[in-house]
Amino acid sequence: MRIQFTLAAALVALGLGAGGCGQNKIAECNALIEVINKGVQSIDKGSKAGADQGGSNDLKVMADAMDKVAADAAQVKLTTPELQKFSGEYQAMAKDVAKAARDLAAAADANDAEKTNTAQAAIEKAIKQEDPLVDNINQFCQGN
Known part of the structure; x- marks a missing residue:
């Protein structure tokens, strides 16, 4: 089983006003987006480097x-x-x-179907939150 986690966080080109408040917003947006993007890159690198049959290492x-x-x-x-x-x-x-991924890895390692199903549902629920959050960040950061 392989969980694919994609993150739609793209560094936005900010065309905000040159005022002090706008510059602060730009700097803060860029800093937060950079952290999120680095996290995605580390997940991508880690899953390519540590592929295992059951997927628990990726998790x-x-x-x-x-x-x-x-x-x-x-x-x-x-x-x-x-x-x-x-x-x-x-x-x-x-x-x-993170919690759901660890729970899913533990359930998979233990071959516990019930815990696997519960953890799978939890990770899917958590991951579904990501796209709307990133969209909100991007919309805010692109706004004037």
Whole structure:
């Protein structure tokens, strides 16, 4: 079983005004988006490097990468209330994905079908949150 995690976070070209507030928003948007993009890249690299038959190593790599994304996002200094909210939501989603990925890996390693199904549903639910969160971040960051 292989879980594919894709992240639609593309670094946005920001055409905001040259005012001080706009520059602060640009810098904060770029910092948060950079953290998210680096996390995606680490997941992509990790899953290619550690492919295993049951997929549990990929899941563990994903879990570690998502925990790191959450921790790194928490370190980004944000003063814009909207970005603080989006960052908090993204961190929560990343932690949910990490937990569900570890649960799924453990269930797969134990050949426990019931726990596998439960963990699979949890990871799918957590991952579905990602695209709308990234869309919200991108829309906010592209807005004037």
